[in-house]
Amino acid sequence: MIPYGRQSLNAADIDAVVAALQSDWLTQGPAVPAFESAMATRCGANHAIAMCNATAALHIACLALEVGPGDRVWTSPNTFLASANCARYCGATVDFVDIDPQTLNMSVEALASKLARAKTANQLPKVIIPVHFSGQPCDMEAIGELARQYGCRVIEDAAHAVGATYQNAPTGNCAYSDITIFSFHPVKIITTGEGGMALTNDPELAQRMSRLRSHGIVREPAELENESDGPWYYEQIDLGYNYRMTDLQAALGSSQLQRLDLFLNARHALATRYDTLLADLPVTLPKRLPHRQSAWHLYPVQVAPESRRTVFETMRAAGIGVQVHYIPVHLQPYYRDQGFRPGDYPHAEAYYRGAFSLPLYPSLTAGEQDRVVTALSNALA
Incomplete structure (x- = not known):
């Protein structure tokens, strides 16, 4: 059987994972921030936060934008379930914007019309999640302008689009969005086995997502609410999740990124x-x-x-x-x-x-x- 998608691994990828296995770190070590830094540099974003999969990254992105009960999130109906489910995890109401039959992505015209009606009805979305279906970038400048006009935030679901470009700039630079999400599932452009990443240019969103992916825990003195008991001390200040990427995955990701x-x-x-x-x-x-x-x-x-x-x-x-x-x-x-x-x-x-x-x-x-x-x-x- 010729599959529709397949990972491409070589000896360098295997060596990178073996090196991680032989290091002192298997979970949260130096390979994760190295992969994050390499992806941020490649995409031209200020911050990158690696996670265990792209669904987790979408969920954390919604949480970082304070999506919750009573809020509305719009996405494309032509996507995998996670693009909508991430908002439901937060208790928000999900709605959809039809696609352009030529691009197969969210229709800018349909979005503009729906936003105008929603404003009249006082039912504007808090977040819009355009999806770069098949790796083809959406018209992000137009979507970003509509979001700015109507006071919405934007999460790019770029699970398919690692390495894509829009207006000669890399997808993931967040020029027209608050957060961009990548997937590193084996059938995607590069793989970490399972894995995802959120990129943003906003330092506060980056800090919030980094905290939420690790149980809502902080350790830095400036982030603590109480006086530290000692070098072991940490505090949980949010209800976060265990959505972290391991060093094994990140080592594979860094190796794949080179190709x-x-x-x-x-x-x-x-x-x-x-x-x-x-x-x-x-x-x-x-x-x-x-x-x-x-x-x-x-x-x-x-x-x-x-x-x-x-x-x-x-x-x-x-x-x-x-x-x-x-x-x-x-x-x-x-x-x-x-x-x-x-x-x-x-x-x-x-x-x-x-x-x-x-x-x-x-x-x-x-x-x-x-x-x-x-x-x-x-x-x-």
Whole structure:
């Protein structure tokens, strides 16, 4: 089976993890801040806070922005559940903004219209979470301007977009957002096994997220509420969580980061080759947008909705591990119980009915890619 995604590990990655295993630190040691510093430098952000996974990072980001009961958070329906669930963990109400059928990201026009209506109804969101679906950056300048106009905060869900660029600047620089979230799951652009990271330019948000990922504990004298009993002393000043990344994960992440450009170049070349090989087939290919460079986490295509299941099952039977990204979040039973219904976000639903993702990862060979294209051609026939 050719999977839709796969990690790319080499001897240097293994050596980095072995070195961490042989060090004095397995959990919270020097490898974590080294990885954070390297990611912040790469992205042009002031602060980076590593966590055990991207869902945890999204949760902590919402908490750092003081999302709670009575607040509203809006995100895209075309995403993994975590983009919405993170707000529900905080007790907030979740709503969605339909996608642009060309970009498959949050529609700026739909967002502007919905914000105008929400202001009239006194129901503006506290936080907007645009999602860089498949690695393609959202129109963050427009979203950031709307958020500023209506007094909202912004969390970029960039789980797919490590290494992507927008207006010739790296995703993660937080130029138009308060916080950006990355994922380092094995199928993502670089991996730490499991892992995530929050980046921000705000020192207070960075301090808050760092505290919340580790039980809400502080040790620095300036942060203590009471006089210290001695060098062992610490205080819990928030209800935090154990969302920390280990040194083993961070060592792997730092090693992977050194090959990020190689990974991106391979993904770009494979995506370009797909564009050529699929040009004459009856499929809708992903759009390439000006002033943006996708990280190509996914290569999503669309076929006629009435044939999607047959094509999908035929390709799986041929050993091609296609996958669907995503079932619109609002159609899940949990969110239907919140009052959402089919038809609420027609562009996301229309995309879902014909969509699936083709295999794309750096070690995918030309021969394997040819097998994918042949299987798709046969399935469509």
